[in-house]
Amino acid sequence: MLRFRSSISTRLVVWISLLISVLFVLVLLVIEQREVRILMDETRTRAVLFANYMADVNLQPLVRYDRQAMEQNIESRVGPDIPYVVFYDREGAPLAFNESIKDVQDIVCCTRVPDDAERGYRSMTVRRLPWSGDSLRVLEVEMPVFLPGSVRKWASLKVGQSLEPAYAEIKNIRLVLLVVGLGGLGLGLLGAFLLSSGITRPLHKLVEATVSLAGGDFSQRIDIKSRDEIGELARSFNEMTFELQQARLRMEEAGRRLLQAEKLASIGRMAATIAHEIRNPLTSVKLNIQKIAEFPGFSETEQEHLSLALEGIVQIERFIRELLDFTRVAELNLMKFPVEQVIEESLKLLRDRLGRRHITVERVYGSGLPAVELDADKMRQVFLNVIRNAEEALHDGGRIEIAVDRLEEDGRPKVRVRISDDGPGIPQKDWENIFEPFFSTKPSGFGLGLANARKIVEQHSGRIKVVKKEGEGSMFEVVLPVERGK
Numbered sequence: 001m002l003r004f005r006s007s008i009s010t011r012l013v014v015w016i017s018l019l020i021s022v023l024f025v026l027v028l029l030v031i032e033q034r035e036v037r038i039l040m041d042e043t044r045t046r047a048v049l050f051a052n053y054m055a056d057v058n059l060q061p062l063v064r065y066d067r068q069a070m071e072q073n074i075e076s077r078v079g080p081d082i083p084y085v086v087f088y089d090r091e092g093a094p095l096a097f098n099e100s101i102k103d104v105q106d107i108v109c110c111t112r113v114p115d116d117a118e119r120g121y122r123s124m125t126v127r128r129l130p131w132s133g134d135s136l137r138v139l140e141v142e143m144p145v146f147l148p149g150s151v152r153k154w155a156s157l158k159v160g161q162s163l164e165p166a167y168a169e170i171k172n173i174r175l176v177l178l179v180v181g182l183g184g185l186g187l188g189l190l191g192a193f194l195l196s197s198g199i200t201r202p203l204h205k206l207v208e209a210t211v212s213l214a215g216g217d218f219s220q221r222i223d224i225k226s227r228d229e230i231g232e233l234a235r236s237f238n239e240m241t242f243e244l245q246q247a248r249l250r251m252e253e254a255g256r257r258l259l260q261a262e263k264l265a266s267i268g269r270m271a272a273t274i275a276h277e278i279r280n281p282l283t284s285v286k287l288n289i290q291k292i293a294e295f296p297g298f299s300e301t302e303q304e305h306l307s308l309a310l311e312g313i314v315q316i317e318r319f320i321r322e323l324l325d326f327t328r329v330a331e332l333n334l335m336k337f338p339v340e341q342v343i344e345e346s347l348k349l350l351r352d353r354l355g356r357r358h359i360t361v362e363r364v365y366g367s368g369l370p371a372v373e374l375d376a377d378k379m380r381q382v383f384l385n386v387i388r389n390a391e392e393a394l395h396d397g398g399r400i401e402i403a404v405d406r407l408e409e410d411g412r413p414k415v416r417v418r419i420s421d422d423g424p425g426i427p428q429k430d431w432e433n434i435f436e437p438f439f440s441t442k443p444s445g446f447g448l449g450l451a452n453a454r455k456i457v458e459q460h461s462g463r464i465k466v467v468k469k470e471g472e473g474s475m476f477e478v479v480l481p482v483e484r485g486k
Contacts, residue, residue, distance in 0.1 A: 012195065016192035020189075020192070021188070024184050028181050031177060032173065036170055043139055043161060046161065047139050059145070062095075087156070089155055122143050127160075140158065202233075257458075278316070286310065286317075333375050338372070339379075339417060360399045361402065364404070366404055366406055369405075372480050372482055373482070373483050381456065389449065390421040391421075393424065417479075424472070425474045437451040464479075
């Protein structure tokens with residue numbers, strides 16, 4: 001059996017339209033019945049008032065049985081709304097009536113008013129009569145006529161009140177109500193469509209965002225500002241995607257750190273092997289070369305070769321030392337220190353080198369900077385590595401700028417250090433790689449300085465990265481929490 005699927009929007013429009021239609025039909029029926037009842041009541045009232053009026057006007061001719069005067073009064077007052085008036089004597093015989101109904105014996109022949117009718121008696125009947133080749137609907141009112149002071153009827157009266165104007169008015173009322181009903185239904189359909197669109201459009205956005213989220217796109221956000229349940233659902237979805245995105249970033253960071261730890265473990269094992277297998281023989285070679293170099297019999301060229309050999313051994317020793325420092329997990333000796341003081345101590349160690357190359361260092365320290373809980377020796381090594389890299393990238397006469405300020409992240413106070421230069425800069429594709437072990441953009445070096453700097457900064461629960469800089473050159477940013485672990 002075939003099953004048809006309909007959207008929520010379609011079902012909402014159908015059911016809301018059906019509900020509006022039923023309500024409009026009920027309301028219009030009530031209004032139509034009320035208007036018809038009021039109109040018929042007004043017609044009956046007019047017919048009774050006219051009958052009383054005719055009885056009063058013809059009272060004197062009736063006392064004298066002046067048929068001619070009565071008929072003149074009748075002829076002067078009949079018309080489209082009152083097609084006929086008939087007076088009957090005490091015995092119920094026709095006494096006077098208008099000329100147009102003399103051949104309509106069904107009207108003239110008799111009266112239904114009983115002989116013992118009392119004052120206030122009324123007889124009302126709706127009739128359909130043949131009239132001028134068509135049919136005429138009338139409200140026929142019959143009532144007794146009393147002389148002043150008498151208790152017995154003197155005559156009776158029959159008045160025909162045409163209902164055609166009333167039925168025409170009822171038809172107009174129904175037509176107006178039909179137009180109003182159709183207009184209301186149209187507005188109801190439009191309102192149902194707008195309402196369903198207002199409900200289903202955010203749901204479609206939510207479905208699309210959910211599909212994208214299932215595909216791994218955690219940047220999805222739903223821009224819904226309503227304060228109803230759908231708006232609450234959208235806000236919950238946005239909070240969920242934000243939490244998922246943060247969790248993903250934390251997982252990526254944890255994965256990166258795990259990979260880094262695995263690298264460090266591998267490098268550590270390799271470094272231990274190198275230190276054991278190379279360091280002792282290398283020390284022996286170095287000592288022997290130094291002893292040989294002390295003999296005076298070597299020429300200047302031979303002495304130069306021996307010096308080059310010693311420099312190579314020193315480079316190998318420095319590499320082994322840096323490698324061991326990078327792989328060694330040292331405990332931090334934390335104390336409260338102003339960051340700018342640690343930077344100044346790092347600059348003192350590089351003062352002669354910077355001075356020889358006429359490199360200018362500009363400092364911009366913010367006011368009211370808090371002291372940071374850190375290992376001063378370790379952080380001095382970080383700033384030395386970063387400033388030394390900036391110096392090596394500059395030509396003589398270059399400029400280094402060091403800026404320190406305070407910022408708030410996630411409600412936590414932090415200190416930010418920015419070290420920039422006006423050198424050739426670092427390609428953006430290498431911004432993350434330069435912190436990897438053994439990666440270097442320089443022809444010399446082992447690629448462990450910045451890797452060791454990141455390890456130390458992360459031990460302080462901080463972060464170090466390359467950030468975009470206006471103009472030429474590169475900029476390193478180091479962010480440290482004022483209190484570690486908070």
